Amino acid sequence: MTQLNITIDSDQIQTLIAQCAANELAKNVLTTVFNQIMEQQRTEYIKANDYERCDSRQSSRNGYYNRDFTTRIGRLELRVPRTRDGNFSPTIFEQYQRNEKALLITMMEMFIQGVSTRKVSKAVEALCGETVSKSFVSNLSKQLDPIVEQWRYRSLKDMSYPFLIVDVLYLKIREAERVISMSCHIAIGVSDSGRREIIGLYLSKSETANTWADFFNYLKERDLSRPKYVISDAHPGLVQAIRQCFTGSTWQRCQAHFLRNIFDSMPKKTEKHIKDEIKAIFHMSSVESARELKNIFIKKYESNPKLSKACEILDDGFEDAIQILQLPENIQRRLKTTNCLERLNEEIRRRERVIRIFPNQASAIRIIGALLMDKNEEWLSTNKKYLDFDPAVI
Numbered sequence: 001m002t003q004l005n006i007t008i009d010s011d012q013i014q015t016l017i018a019q020c021a022a023n024e025l026a027k028n029v030l031t032t033v034f035n036q037i038m039e040q041q042r043t044e045y046i047k048a049n050d051y052e053r054c055d056s057r058q059s060s061r062n063g064y065y066n067r068d069f070t071t072r073i074g075r076l077e078l079r080v081p082r083t084r085d086g087n088f089s090p091t092i093f094e095q096y097q098r099n100e101k102a103l104l105i106t107m108m109e110m111f112i113q114g115v116s117t118r119k120v121s122k123a124v125e126a127l128c129g130e131t132v133s134k135s136f137v138s139n140l141s142k143q144l145d146p147i148v149e150q151w152r153y154r155s156l157k158d159m160s161y162p163f164l165i166v167d168v169l170y171l172k173i174r175e176a177e178r179v180i181s182m183s184c185h186i187a188i189g190v191s192d193s194g195r196r197e198i199i200g201l202y203l204s205k206s207e208t209a210n211t212w213a214d215f216f217n218y219l220k221e222r223d224l225s226r227p228k229y230v231i232s233d234a235h236p237g238l239v240q241a242i243r244q245c246f247t248g249s250t251w252q253r254c255q256a257h258f259l260r261n262i263f264d265s266m267p268k269k270t271e272k273h274i275k276d277e278i279k280a281i282f283h284m285s286s287v288e289s290a291r292e293l294k295n296i297f298i299k300k301y302e303s304n305p306k307l308s309k310a311c312e313i314l315d316d317g318f319e320d321a322i323q324i325l326q327l328p329e330n331i332q333r334r335l336k337t338t339n340c341l342e343r344l345n346e347e348i349r350r351r352e353r354v355i356r357i358f359p360n361q362a363s364a365i366r367i368i369g370a371l372l373m374d375k376n377e378e379w380l381s382t383n384k385k386y387l388d389f390d391p392a393v394i
Helices: 010-019 024-046 092-114 117-128 134-143 145-152 209-221 236-245 255-264 272-281 287-301 308-321 329-335 339-355 361-381
Strands: 061-071 074-083 163-175 178-190 196-204 229-232 250-253
Touching (some): 024 061, 024 074, 145 361, 163 196, 163 339, 163 361, 178 339, 178 361, 196 209, 196 361, 229 236, 236 250, 255 272, 255 308, 287 308
Parallel strands (some): 163 229, 229 250
Antiparallel strands (some): 061 074, 163 178, 178 196
């Protein structure tokens, strides 16, 4: 397994663990780790693998029994292995009490930071009291993949998300001895209750109308109902897929991206007051006032050869960028842009910068998925709504 060289800030990790003490992700991680380690301890006690016939075998497997084990992060439901002779007893419970903090910190590092098998093996060695192989650590991390996959493919049937915010970022992933760029599609849904939730994570090898359609179909296969508004940038393939997959939904063009497009068409030395006039158009809270300022700006500058292109872009994309003004004023600001998703992408970028190249697609899904799961639980655990609105008037 490819080693990832990562600098770990212990103080930050300590703070993370303290904040996530009741985190369901941490409980799932430890449950899987404990079950895997106890399984290996039983194999070592028996001195034979499953169905292996050899002279060194000293007993045989005899199923499992369930045991609740209380830790500082909550009660874990474990499957404890048994042997026919009844003499096998996992040492993990007493050793965990001595190493709980170190293990939890390291396992959360693996998921939230992206950690090498070498660093993970140190924690397992502290827990088991002996050296373990790299393949064991690799298999241990792979055993945790179903936790992320279950979250990625959870049903959305009983939820309604009137607002869907989507974006993509590009990752470097190793595939067949080559490093390729893959698009990571992410979706945030704002529910009828006003809470935001990360509802989609999907990798593909390009960003086209077809890959965006695949992403939206992945959401719909999990019973996502048609959103009333989809907020995104103006990538042609994305816009085409929105119209194809969400017929009847309103597309809101991200105003931050739109302003960037307009400013990029202007000379670099354009006076600040001209840019401020454009920004003022999108500070309006009603369609009528925004249109009025837009028309004034175009009439004022369209004959200027240095600004004619900017006026053309403004006029062509204006209507798609003000659709959100049909909504109550108190929720417009957070729906004008994809900024909340851009901030989430920055969280991913911070991890990606130290990893640089993911060893494979599975590791990218594992690390990014765990990060998004953690962030999602943080959002859902707060009592504060992201948007305060009456679904009946949307």
